[in-house]
Amino acid sequence: MRKLSLALAAAFALGLAGAAQAQPYPTRPITLVVPFAAGGPTDTLARIIGERMRQSLGQTIVIENTTGAAGSIGVGRVVRAPADGYTVGIGHWSTHVVNGAIYPLTYDLLKDLDPVALLPANPQLIVTGPKVPAKDLKELIAWMKENQDKISGGTAGVGSASHIGGIYFQQKTGTKYPFVPYRGTGPAIQDLVAGQIDIMVDQSSNSLPHVQNGKLKAFAVTAAKRIPSAPEIPTVDEAGLPGFYISVWHGLWVPHGTPPDAIARLTGAAQEAMADPAVQKRLADLGQEIPPREAQTPEGLHKHHVAEIEKWWPIIKAAGIKAE
Ligand code: MLT
Numbered sequence: 001m002r003k004l005s006l007a008l009a010a011a012f013a014l015g016l017a018g019a020a021q022a023q024p025y026p027t028r029p030i031t032l033v034v035p036f037a038a039g040g041p042t043d044t045l046a047r048i049i050g051e052r053m054r055q056s057l058g059q060t061i062v063i064e065n066t067t068g069a070a071g072s073i074g075v076g077r078v079v080r081a082p083a084d085g086y087t088v089g090i091g092h093w094s095t096h097v098v099n100g101a102i103y104p105l106t107y108d109l110l111k112d113l114d115p116v117a118l119l120p121a122n123p124q125l126i127v128t129g130p131k132v133p134a135k136d137l138k139e140l141i142a143w144m145k146e147n148q149d150k151i152s153g154g155t156a157g158v159g160s161a162s163h164i165g166g167i168y169f170q171q172k173t174g175t176k177y178p179f180v181p182y183r184g185t186g187p188a189i190q191d192l193v194a195g196q197i198d199i200m201v202d203q204s205s206n207s208l209p210h211v212q213n214g215k216l217k218a219f220a221v222t223a224a225k226r227i228p229s230a231p232e233i234p235t236v237d238e239a240g241l242p243g244f245y246i247s248v249w250h251g252l253w254v255p256h257g258t259p260p261d262a263i264a265r266l267t268g269a270a271q272e273a274m275a276d277p278a279v280q281k282r283l284a285d286l287g288q289e290i291p292p293r294e295a296q297t298p299e300g301l302h303k304h305h306v307a308e309i310e311k312w313w314p315i316i317k318a319a320g321i322k323a324e
Helices: 001-022 039-055 069-080 091-103 137-146 163-171 186-196 204-212 260-275 276-285 298-320
Strands: 031-032 063-064 085-092 113-128 153-155 179-181 199-203 217-221 246-255
Touching: 031 039, 031 069, 031 091, 031 137, 039 063, 039 113, 039 186, 039 204, 039 260, 039 276, 063 179, 069 091, 069 113, 069 246, 085 091, 085 113, 085 217, 091 163, 091 246, 091 298, 113 137, 113 204, 113 260, 113 298, 137 217, 153 163, 153 186, 163 179, 163 298, 179 186, 186 199, 186 204, 199 204, 204 217, 246 260, 246 298, 260 276
Parallel strands: 031 063, 031 085, 153 179, 153 199
Antiparallel strands: 085 246, 113 199, 113 217, 113 246
């Protein structure tokens, strides 16, 4: 009798284990690592996409802001996480391209991460606080040259998109001002609105809401075409800085070796998010442009990532930008 009940207990335990194994991914909450401060552009995109992915995956997506060193600390956190599909990282042009050219990273941006999905891209805006007297970009540059010992610009750290945008702006305009590093452009934009700093070259998704409520002034968008939701802001070509284009594209990655079925579920959920009209409207309002569906795949992200490394590493290295 005792033997029989032991056998039954063992069979029951095995059955439970089998059932647990058979349960499809995901069975528990997923952590989405944002490598910049809460309230900034990467965080905002993660929350918009992540909230919609939750509906498709049937599991909570917990946003974790692991900040510092222009996003390279947060990306390292993803590289070192278990490759089980429960840690996903969001990043962008500077965290996954620029940082590889200027930081002595302890990981390989292509080999130590597996691509999940290419996400939207947004241009940057050249923005100042509302008290800056200039009415257009030419006046702004003249005002900055007259006041260069008094002004400063905000960035999300050496190598961040806002820092590269600021350096490029200085090179193109012959202006010079010190950069103040923050843990993300979320806190930096608050200081710009409050007048603690004077200028930022910042992602439209971060600064546009403040421009539209009159708290900031936008002088140009770093793209060949205007943002449909903000048609009053001229392009850099129109404003007098021809060819000053920066597009901050985003992606989702997981630690290398994550099971392909988990990656496929995550890719599908990201694609469903980007196909949702409510998500599309929120992103369009922020100047974010969704890539074509066929590019939203792991292959699409990998191809774009490699092409951007090939394009930007020689430019960044030649510019001599170094992690301080
Ligand atoms: C952020 O989320 O704070 C930004 O992506 C930082 C940047 O690279 O400018």
